[in-house]
Amino acid sequence: xxxxxxxxxxxxxxxxxxxxxxxxxxxxxxxxxxxxxxxxxxxxxxxxxxxxxxxxxxxxxxxxxxxxxxxxxxxxxxxxxxxxxxxxxxxxxxxxxxxxxxxxxxxxxxxxxxxxxxxxxxxxxxxxxxxxxxxxxxxxxxxxxxxxxxxxxxxxxxxxxxxxxxxxxxxxxxxxxxxxxxxxxxxxxxxxxxxxxxxxxxxxxxxxxxxxxxxxxxxxxxxxxxxxxxxxxxxxxxxxxxxxxxxxxxxxxxxxxxxxxxxxxxxxxxxxxxxxxxxxxxxxxxxxxxxxxxxxxxxxxxxxxxxxxxxxxxxxxxxxxxxxxxxxxxxxxxxxxxxxxxxxxxxxxxxxxxxxxxxxxxxxxxxxxxxxxxxxxxxxxxxxxxxxxxxxxxxxxxxxxxxx
Amino acid sequence: xxxxxxxxxxxxxxxxxxxxxxxxxxxxxxxxxxxxxxxxxxxxxxxxxxxxxxxxxxxxxxxxxxxxxxxxxxxxxxxxxxxxxxxxxxxxxxxxxxxxxxxxxxxxxxxxxxxxxxxxxxxxxxxxxxxxxxxxxxxxxxxxxxxxxxxxxxxxxxxxxxxxxxxxxxxxxxxxxxxxxxxxxxxxxxxxxxxxxxxxxxxxxxxxxxxxxxxxxxxxxxx
Numbered sequence: 001x002x003x004x005x006x007x008x009x010x011x012x013x014x015x016x017x018x019x020x021x022x023x024x025x026x027x028x029x030x031x032x033x034x035x036x037x038x039x040x041x042x043x044x045x046x047x048x049x050x051x052x053x054x055x056x057x058x059x060x061x062x063x064x065x066x067x068x069x070x071x072x073x074x075x076x077x078x079x080x081x082x083x084x085x086x087x088x089x090x091x092x093x094x095x096x097x098x099x100x101x102x103x104x105x106x107x108x109x110x111x112x113x114x115x116x117x118x119x120x121x122x123x124x125x126x127x128x129x130x131x132x133x134x135x136x137x138x139x140x141x142x143x144x145x146x147x148x149x150x151x152x153x154x155x156x157x158x159x160x161x162x163x164x165x166x167x168x169x170x171x172x173x174x175x176x177x178x179x180x181x182x183x184x185x186x187x188x189x190x191x192x193x194x195x196x197x198x199x200x201x202x203x204x205x206x207x208x209x210x211x212x213x214x215x216x217x218x219x220x221x222x223x224x225x226x227x228x229x230x231x232x233x234x235x236x237x238x239x240x241x242x243x244x245x246x247x248x249x250x251x252x253x254x255x256x257x258x259x260x261x262x263x264x265x266x267x268x269x270x271x272x273x274x275x276x277x278x279x280x281x282x283x284x285x286x287x288x289x290x291x292x293x294x295x296x297x298x299x300x301x302x303x304x305x306x307x308x309x310x311x312x313x314x315x316x317x318x319x320x321x322x323x324x325x326x327x328x329x330x331x332x333x334x335x336x337x338x339x340x341x342x343x344x345x346x347x348x349x350x351x352x353x354x355x356x357x358x359x360x361x362x363x364x365x366x367x368x369x370x371x372x373x374x375x376x377x378x379x380x381x382x383x384x385x386x387x388x389x390x391x392x393x394x395x396x397x398x399x400x401x402x403x404x
Numbered sequence: 405x406x407x408x409x410x411x412x413x414x415x416x417x418x419x420x421x422x423x424x425x426x427x428x429x430x431x432x433x434x435x436x437x438x439x440x441x442x443x444x445x446x447x448x449x450x451x452x453x454x455x456x457x458x459x460x461x462x463x464x465x466x467x468x469x470x471x472x473x474x475x476x477x478x479x480x481x482x483x484x485x486x487x488x489x490x491x492x493x494x495x496x497x498x499x500x501x502x503x504x505x506x507x508x509x510x511x512x513x514x515x516x517x518x519x520x521x522x523x524x525x526x527x528x529x530x531x532x533x534x535x536x537x538x539x540x541x542x543x544x545x546x547x548x549x550x551x552x553x554x555x556x557x558x559x560x561x562x563x564x565x566x567x568x569x570x571x572x573x574x575x576x577x578x579x580x581x582x583x584x585x586x587x588x589x590x591x592x593x594x595x596x597x598x599x600x601x602x603x604x605x606x607x608x609x610x611x612x613x614x615x616x617x618x619x620x621x622x623x624x625x626x627x
Contacts, residue, residue: 004513011502018501301497304459305511305558306486397460400493401450 001314004307008315012322024294025323028287031280032327033334036376039273040335043368045342046266048361053262056193057255059130062222063231064238069247073217082221082242091225091234094124097218099208104164105145105201106180107153114149114201116163118208126222127189127202133157134187138204142186148198150188159185163201165212181211192359223248270371277376281383288320288387292394299391300399313388324380328373335372336364405468406488406565406599407433407456412465413622414451425451426462427622431601433566438592439601440610442627443619449603450570452619456601457568458485470565486514490559494571496551498543504530504554505539511561522561529557533587549580553587560591560598569602573609585609 001009066082068074074082074097083095099118104111119125121137128136131144134157138144145161155161165179183203190197208214223238225231231250238248292299295316302312339362349359414426425448433439443449454460455467461476468474469484485491490511498507508526513519530539533553543551552572559567572588573581589612591598602613610616616627 003516003518004510007506007509007513007519010519011506015501297495297497298499301499302510302514303482304457304485304491304497305514306482306484307514308482311514397454400454400459400497 002311004311005314005318009318009322012319022291024287024290025320028280028283028320029323029327029330031283032277032324032376032380033331035273035276035280036328036331036372037334037338038276039270039376040332040369040372041338041342041362042269042273043266043372044335044339044362044364045360046262046269047365047368048339048343048363050259050262050266051363052192052359052361054259056191056196057259058228058251060127060191060193060196061251061255062126062220063225063228063251064223064235064248066221066223066238066242066246066248067219069245073215073219074221074246075217078246079218079221082246085241086221086223086238091227091230093224093226094126094222096120096124096126096222096224097220098222099205099214099219101165101208101212101219103201103211104166105149105153106162106164107155107159110153111164112149112152113199114146114163115199116201116203116208118203118205120205126224127191130189130191131187132190134185136187138186138202140204140207141183142204143183143207144187144189144200144202145185146197146200147188147190148194149200150185152198155185157185157188161185161201163203163211167212179211179213181207183207270375274375274379277379278383281379284320284324284380284383285387288316288384289390291316291320292387292390296394296399299394300396303394303396304400309392313391316388316391317384320384321381324384325377328376328380331376332369332372339364405432406435406437406470407431407601408466408468409452409456410466410468412452412455412462412467414448414455414460414462424622426455426465429465429619429622429624431456431617431624433599433601435565435599436592436597437599437601437615438589438613439615439617440613441601441603441617441619441624442605442607442610445605447619448622449605449619452624453568453570453601453603457489457491486511487562488565490562490564490567492552492555492559492567492569492572494574496543496548496555498551498554498558500543503540503542504535504546504550504557507543507554508557508561511558515562525561526557529560530554533557547580548576549583552576552580552584556584556587556591560596566599566601569600571604572602573604573606581606581609585612 079097086092086095096119101116103114103116105114125136143161145155150156160182162180162182167179189200189202225234228251232252235248235250242248299312342360343362409429409431412426412429416423416425429452441449441452451460455462458474458476458481466473469488474481474484505523505526508529509522512522512525527539530536533556535550535553538546538550546554573584576584588600592600604610617624618627
């Protein structure tokens with residue numbers, strides 16, 4: 001930046017009202033603020049959706065599940081050995097044995113496929129924070145039911161629910177005999193992750209074993225890590241450590257494709273919304289063209305006084321650039337406000353059966369703010385440069401002759 | 405010799421019609437000269453001045469400034485316009501968003517001087533030209549005569565070898581017009597010894613110059 005450019009930029013900033021707040025800039029500023037606002041809000045909301053989904057996924061499932069390599073139950077003795085072995089590892093927050101089986105839940109003629117998980121309630125219960133109604137500690141004969149599952153079956157707190165476990169190896173002369181029992185709903189589970197909320201039933205270990213005629217033991221040991229993103233790495237390590245009888249499966253195995261899809265959608269939305277900024281760039285081209293026509297005499301006089309076309313172009317680029325950059329920043333603030341409004345509004349909720357989660361949340365991250373700023377500034381910069389070519393072509397003598 | 409224009413020829417084409425404004429115009433300008441070029445409207449006076457100021461290019465002929473042949477399209481032309489030439493036009497051409505001081509400081513900053521030095525020099529010139537009370541005024545807050553005086557101060561900012569003035573009083577009333585002419589004369593005759601080439605249709609005012617030329621049929625004839 002040479003001395004003249006430095007002088008002008010100081011001048012623009014010192015007296016913005018005279019130099020920057022021009023009528024020809026109004027639509028340019030509005031266009032940039034709105035498009036950048038929408039771009040920012042879109043990215044913030046998608047980032048929020050991605051983060052919420054990931055957080056719910058990680059909270060709803062074990063980060064690593066240790067299972068028998070042959071599909072049998074893990075004996076209590078093996079379970080104790082494994083937990084003891086893993087509890088020394090600093091990266092593990094908790095190691096909880098559990099049973100998990102697919103069952104059927106029934107109320108009258110309504111039947112739903114469910115996922116039964118059973119825990120020892122004398123130990124730590126991993127889903128405590130999602131129990132929004134009822135008791136946290138279960139007694140024998142009680143279950144915790146997912147909020148949407150209860151809603152679909154028309155059940156509430158204190159009602160009975162019937163769980164059926166059809167076993168094809170228990171055939172009687174009267175046909176297939178299913179194991180079934182009634183349980184009292186002691187609590188409702190609501191995580192916000194729709195799939196869990198419409199299919200999860202939690203019981204005590206003893207009730208689960210009694211229903212399914214299972215011996216002592218567990219179907220898996222649920223591990224929760226300090227850093228769930230490293231689950232794949234640690235799962236490989238634990239599989240090697242535990243030998244061939246056990247296998248450690250990370251959460252990524254089941255859910256990473258979903259998160260990748262969401263991340264891809266986020267960037268697709270970003271690209272689509274970036275076109276809005278490009279459309280706003282048309283206003284920028286128009287504003288720059290207008291100011292060049294408006295300031296033809298100024299350009300001619302600067303050329304006459306010996307300023308190079310390059311310097312003059314940079315002066316105009318700076319003038320419009322300062323306004324455009326301020327507009328991008330205001331647009332980003334608008335985007336934050338828009339995201340906040342969408343998050344706080346109550347008249348629209350996500351359909352959980354379509355979008356996996358039922359709440360809209362925005363997440364503002366510095367990298368995203370930077371990306372929006374850089375992309376929007378770059379697109380607008382291109383739109384500023386395009387009309388500035390007129391300055392190069394402008395003949396001083398034509399301007400001076402026409403002024404006479 | 406500061407500037408030498410030799411056999412300048414310039415033709416315009418207007419609606420398929422060839423208009424020869426300069427056919428064989430020659431002019432030598434020495435240091436300290438005060439030259440007036442007069443002529444009828446459309447005779448090519450301004451074109452002659454624009455060519456001398458490297459704002460326009462002749463079809464043929466030579467222009468020598470400071471001993472060197474130069475053309476308007478030359479990459480050196482902007483630097484010569486900034487360093488060696490000053491311009492005053494009929495319309496003041498001041499930058500509306502800058503104060504009088506900042507307008508005068510422009511050629512100095514284009515030449516690479518710091519803002520502080522440029523402002524100091526600009527204020528000095530404006531004070532010499534009697535505008536000490538108008539330093540912070542914007543062009544639209546000045547009278548026509550004051551605007552032209554600021555324009556003159558800007559032309560003098562880099563102490564050019566030659567100031568080219570195109571109808572400098574053309575837009576002014578008689579009182580302001582006299583004011584500007586007196587100022588030009590004092591700059592030429594006083595301690596500045598500033599060299600001027602002035603294009604004017606005001607034959608009476610031109611009488612104050614050392615040399616007067618009339619542009620007739622594209623040729624400069626001593627009047």
